[in-house]
Amino acid sequence: MDDLLRPFDFEFFRNGLIVATFAGALCGLVGVYVVLKGMSYIGHGLSHAIFGGFAASALLGVNFALGAGVWGVASALMINGVTRRRVIGADAAIGVITTASFALGLALFAIFGRRGRSFDAALFGSILGVARADVWAVIGITALVALVVFFGYRQLLFTTFDPEVAEASGVHTARWDAVLMLVLATSILATMQVLGVTLIAATLVIPATVARMLTSSFSRMMFLATGIGAVTGFVGMNLSYHLDVQSGPTIVLVGATLFAAVFLATGARGLRRTVGLDEHSGPAAPPPHIAAS
């Protein structure tokens, strides 16, 4: 028991644990929209795009959050703009914009050398650099995103499920798509410290996918995904300390293990859910010849 509690003696671990738990919850919540919009690749792409901003801000000596944040938001809005034109698909837009940004980051590091924050930490995540300010930043961003999702719940649901009818019903779908992209970019920025560029996508996708396997209700899926993300972050961070493995990979592996377990457990339930699909309410009479108005 003492061994389990020993890491809590260290402030860096306590900070990392809080950040990992909130980051997991945040990614779980945002991941619901990412998964349901069929944009699972965007988390991967956008985190790579933000890496370009990370490199540029490290080299220029500007604030990391500001540099990478502006870069990430610009990339997110570009992807959203290109996708809404419907000339090319979302996957192609993400592929072009984010890999170009990632390549630029690598090129900047190659030309000017690695300065500032750790290159490896940016790629794979590290709790060593988590400061008190980072903890408050992640908590604040999680609260902000939760508020956006809470007050925009109805519009975001309609926009995600049926954008055309939502638009016709008076929902500004372009505005809500942009809000969602901003929320996503902000969430990635906030969680990059712990999870790393290369692994953020998994924390966006896994909790939402596991939640989807457990429920067919949107509201329940949101609660489940948020909870699963938080638990995955908490457990993963603890294991990371005890196994002496980087935080990002450990959190993702905990999520992947949970996914495998739920996948195996719900196989039978999935089959049971299909029972009754062919039930009809009873035979109807032949159609009437509808009277002219």
Added chain:
Amino acid sequence: MLVNVDLTFTAGQFSGIVGPSGSGKTTLLKVLLGTVRPVAGSVDRRTGLRVGYVPQVEAINWSFPVTVAECVLMARTRGRVLPWRSKAEHAEVCDILDRLDIGELAGRHIRDLSGGQQQRVFIARALLGQPELLLMDEPTSGVDVRTRHEILHLLDDLHRGGLAIVLTTHDLNGMAAHLPHLVCLNTEVIGQGCPRDVLTPNVLERTYGARMETIEHAGMSIVVDNYEPSGNVVAFRKAGA
């Protein structure tokens, strides 16, 4: 693309738009809905007209995690900010679902329903907005005969209740022939009026580019394909036999 379209839909009207694939049926529906704007010309809608829209079932993401009640409540995005439904909204949703005879399915996932029930869910969503005009894109696409009958009965009831309905359909005999008013469309309006006046060999050939004949049955015009096998098809059949 649509050209030379000059149509008027009035209160309480029940119209079907028919035409071949790519003739502009869905585009016309979306122009009426307001999500597609005409490049030239205009659409005059009465100020404050409430329009409901029922999309094609093929356009629905059936794996999306929404229950019947959640799906219907989507139509209510104005007025209440909180995510959960109010007591009044709950009562409204229950009332509409009961009216459409799917009240007991409120907690079911939308995929776990029959074709007719699924169509009713999206009609219920449209009705929650208390529309005066209901636009429906292929409401009987891919459903069996009994389900088509159910949907026709339902639409007839809604129409008798004062709702104006405009729908698109590919089904000339099972759907269009039962409607009081038809528009034949092939990038432009070929003909409009009651089925008896519109479902004629001349109008149908101009609409579909294929020869068709009509016969009278139980007071309705029934469209019959006038298909003549080509020599190649006959030769193929002989070889196969």
